[in-house]
Amino acid sequence: MTINMFELEPYISRSSPVHRLDARVKLAVVVLYIVVLTSLPLDVHFSWPLAFWGLILLAIWAARLPLGAMLSRSTVALPFALAALALVFTTPGQPLFSVAWGSLHLTATAEGLVRFLSILLKSWLGLQAALILSATTPFTQLLCGLRSLGLPPLLVSMLGFMYRYLFVLVDEVRRMMAARDARSARPDRQAGGTLAWRAKVTGQMAGTLFLRSYERSERIYLAMRARGFDGEIRSAQQLRLQGQDALVAGTSLLILAVVVLSYSVLSPGVF
């Protein structure tokens, strides 16, 4: 039942050109990719999803990651993108269809649909870039990279703690759920209790978990103080840039520049 690192980061120990790259280069490339992607205006040539996804597929191939697993992980973006669903009905423009909901009359527009799809695709693509980053870079190296690229030490150490105690939390959740299952007996095939009650129990479990984590964090802080912690986080890991890192960084910049230029040519006046 205990979680181990393999469950959280199954592809980390693989070997590929991408895995061997310096974490800072990977970070910079991913951030640049996401910035360029999200700043694409709406009236850019319609082939942009293909172009940007092509880059993703190229990276997945270079990193020797399993395409199916990466695709299924990327679906976690969908529920969040659904928040933009309202745009379909609130953007003015050419009406497509109408929906009546009680006293509400909602009209979907073509412009709204384009906006919604654009947000959906951009978040999906951006997430895939981040997923490739996390699948090829051990978290501790990632934190090192973030620190050396300028993220404040406090934030970096918070992320480090989150990672460290994620395993503890997951274990605790699993054991709580196992305890709940163990007391969920159905001697007559008909389980008692209403759905509302079950939802309440789940909510209470989440609350209990939060309280325990909060109290644990206080104990951790006391332990750190006892070992001389003074507020400054110091790390022992060092990153070193190599020749291939510079090559990849340069090439990625070049590719993205080419993409941006092509789209400014294809859709003049847009950039």
Next chain:
Amino acid sequence: MEHVASPHLAIEVRGLSYSYQDGRVALRDVYLNVAVGEKVALMGPNGAGKSTLLLHLNGTLPSHGVIWIMGIELNERNLGLIRSKVGVIFDNPDDQLFSPTVMDDVAYGPIYMGLSPVEVRERVDWALQQVNLQGFEQRMPHHLSLGERKRAALASVLSMSPEVLVLDEPSAGLDPRGRCKLIELLRTLPQTMLIATHDERLARKLCSRTVILDEGVIVADGPTADLLSDVSLLEAHGLEGRE
């Protein structure tokens, strides 16, 4: 030949093997029978596989047609029924107590089983009385002392009136008085019990039979008094011998 479960056995394990995800073997072909009404101690060094074995008995860890509880085969379909027959008490009471009040935790099992509110209340009162926690209904579990939490965890299982109790290190961390009270309490309960423990005194006072597990294999199975006076056996398997 298909195995027919014996009606006199509360727990029947026939050839249980289990490996962790990373390949480590936890249990190797374990055979264990516990008769109805028997109280058996399961001893062995840390990492022997005791907890792993216990977690199989209510389906928390998967097994395939090798475990019978009160004559019923443990499989995916029967889990609901099995869990009404066997109650597992984990070594860390915090994992077991997931509700905001003691009352909620003890009432969870009976409510889920579909009992009426009156019956639920009766069960809760009875269970709390058994473990001597009357008046603790509205207390928050994680503000109780370790001994009180262990008793609350026991009550949360007793309220379901299972026929078999499986306990993982019930006396670990208890002070001498707490341990005494626990042994007394367990002695009065009629259920069949399988108790994983390091506590030699508990094993002697409570269990007529002891099974020793080491590296996933059962290395000894016999009367408690005999096993616990065999110093060389105990020392060979990471347990304390009498000096």
